[in-house]
Amino acid sequence: MSNDSATALRASRRPDFGADALVYIEKVRKATKRLRSYETNPEDVRGALQRVREVSGFNVEVPVLSARREVQFVKTGVKRLSGWYMAYLAAQLNAFGATIVRLGETLVSRVEDLERNGDELAARVGAVEARLSRLEPKTAATTAPSTAASTSAKRSIKKGPSDEG
């Protein structure tokens, strides 16, 4: 189901790999890469903020392409007539979006600071625990006899002589 004459015509055409074409290919690669979908990790706060940043700008350049020429004509007309109005709204929305992104950045930085502090605290607590565990055997060895004596004394006070008889 192909257009045979056109196909034959194409067969005789030589590909163009000139410098301009290579520049254009790079442009295409960069442009299409921007539109890729990606996996999002629910714990990736910076990644989530990046998603907000990507949608925080409001584009007033409404596409006017259409398969039907008359529809494209109408779309272009509406775009020109309403451009000033859309731009006014979009400026406020863009400012709002930028402020939200700024807020997000502040919160993310704060959370990262807290996490860093938490890590430092955990390291310090770990060091203290290690030190304690090193000191405990020595303390136990030096205090063991007196502890045993006091336990025995406590027991005798608690039970009393009559209980044992």
Added chain:
Amino acid sequence: MRVDLYLPGFAPHDAISNHTLQTRRGLREAGYGSHIWAEHIVGNLGREARPYQEDSPLPGEHRLLIYQMSTGSAMAGWLRSRARAGEEILGHYHNITPASYFARWEPHIALAMDNARQELYMLAPHTALSFADSAYNEEELVDCGYERTLVCPLLVDLDEYHRPPDRATLDRLRRQREGAQWLFVGRVAPNKCQHDIVGAFAVYRRVFDPHAHLTLVGGGTSPNYLAAVQRLIGELDLGDSVEILGGVGDAELLAHWSVADVFVCLSEHEGFCVPVLEAMELGVPVVAYGAAAVPETLGGAGVVLDDKDALEVAKAVDRACRPGPARDHLIKAGRERAAIFSLANTSKALLAGIEGYLAG
């Protein structure tokens, strides 16, 4: 014995709706009673399906309920309650697009996709047997905890594609175009990666054929993604060489197939990909990215790429478009592959699966 069919959305020109209609036809021809029940009934299909809320089993009647699983629906919870009441539930899985594709463009759709997948998990213990359009879909079912599964491709009436195309559209297309005709058919959605097709087409046009033309046919599910693709077309200075048509009628679509030199599919997630089957049936060579179920549906009858780099795709399309034995082989292999998916074959396989289940 009745085998009733349930689906969330019943709409014209929809692959799963058509599959359900064909399933009912096959069941009735085999002597089973069968009705279609849906949550959303679109257009003039009210005579073919009824709202599932009106469904209730007749006392003492033995019936099977087959659920067409492809999206989220309140029907899933209702079917679970039917299973708990002792009715036998079967499934046919047509795949659910991973939410990650929509998270960037339409967060609300991503949420709906997540919910749909949760429903898929929820129904696993209540589904006695589930069909899958492809081995790829079957693997997902097994991952979701479905114990008894069977691959049975989508039911597509390929004879429908041999009706006459819309004459006015065909004349217009033949008059207007002189370069290679690229075609892609499928919803404008991030997982279908129309942006990659536009990119590869831009390179093809720059390097191989400045008169080439790309037509993207298919209704939209993501307005934000569609707008981004339209901006990309402008950014790459493609002007009128790319046409985004939205949904078109069957006859008009056939006109586009009639002038297509190549079908380019760079989709990253497909549970089966009916348009690949259409292309093979209609003798249009396929160049596709080898993701999800696409290589399985193609079965070696098309060019499968491991890389979506725009230049690599453009080179592959150039080879597929050049007249000669390679192109002839692609066309012949495609037609042979499509014959395997004939309605007679797939109907028979599905009926055998249902009767195998009934026989225990």
